[in-house]
Amino acid sequence: MKIEQIHHVAYRCKDAKETVEWYVKNLNMDFVLAIAEDHVPSTHEPDPYMHVFLDAGNGNVLAFFELPTKPEMGRDPNTPVWVQHIAFKVKDRATLVAFKEQLEKNGIPVLGVTDHSIFHSIYFFDPNGHRIELACPDPEEEALLKRLDSVKWDMLDEWSKTRKAPKHAAWLHQKELAGV
Template sequence: MTPLINGLHHVTALASDAQRNVDFYVGILGLRMVKKTVNFDAPDVYHLYYGDETGSPGTILTFFPYAGLQRGRKGGGQLTYTAFSIPTASLSYWMDRLTQFNIPFAGPYRRFDENYLRFEDYDGMGVELVATAQDTRPGWDNGKIPVEYAVRGFHTVSLNEFNIDRTVALLTNPMQHTLVAEENGVFRFQVGAGGPGNFVDVVHTPKDVRALQGAGSVHHVAFATDSDDSQLEIREQLLSTGYQPTGVLDRQYFHSIYYREPGGILFEIATNPPGFAVDEAVDSLGTSLKLPEWYEPRRAKIEAELPALVTEEK
């Protein structure tokens, strides 16, 4: 049976300053700003989306930047590191680039036969770059970072858990993931076609401190599904195993349901369609502020209250 979930869709996190967030992810990591919109529940706050050229599922990192938000704390019950794939020959390039921009990093380390670097963004969010030959997705040619070194998309996400048993049961039963490797208390699961963009690492950290949410914290991780019908089927499977997912919510660029896994991390199932080209052409993604129709009458006030952003690569 074809899995209803086919990998990671997006990761959404919190930040303290919108411009510094753009400077890091567009300017240093070379991701594309694929959508500039607002938090649908708080339109005085941006919702910034970064990804590949088209904002493909499995490449999308998004942020709610709340000005002056206190920094969070990594710990148990949290997605602690979001890892991106890079080509195997690009590791030294990225070490030099991080050094150039005074971003401290650790590594290269080795995990599951792949080398990776570990560092934090300006708010302390955990980021990794994993050098792998498995990822055949094209990098975005932004004219600044050579395409042969460019970030490809997500590799994996790391979930720190005090107790892994119920989380593993969730991943392997209604969410259709398969355990593919274990090393030093890290349990790697994959779904769909497998490989980068389809991995979830469950990290057993029974002595960890409890995570505190704030700037630099991941708010939720979304898993991809192909259609509204497959999303509803997953929802029924979650209900049948004792979970209480929300109803379907329209997020303009995808439809979503949300629920908490046993360790407390917020999960989402997001549809792959309709995608980010529904309200602007691919070649102009992220260049103007996009609002849902119910906020259009308030556009002038919303634009006046949001800080201006410069989105150039460095």
């Protein structure tokens, strides 16, 4: 018994139409499906909603709920904004840079390109305040992932005991910290 893949990931949105149009325009996603009902199928509670689905590539689906009868959306004030995010993979660095240029042309502030050694990323926010990451593999990704794989359990065990960052993979961001 094993999970096959993520069926979809769902988030809340402020405005379903604005959200769909933003993802289509800025991330070139296809609008796949919309479902709207006056009652929640799982709980049967009366609560009208619009549920929209976007194609995030390779069978991955990103979904949003607009809930007009609920209080305004908020964030967990105890979780830093950089922690909770949606990350999408793009083909290569040229594609990543092209997305960065498109987003900035559309007036969206973009952080990065950030070099994480195994991949490179840009960060920005959708109109709902959700942080989005686009990431492309580093040309040396396979070898770097093997290196990380060999220390993952040691790192997890050390973290579990000390709650301090183990140094087994400190090399990941050394270039960035050295200003390279």
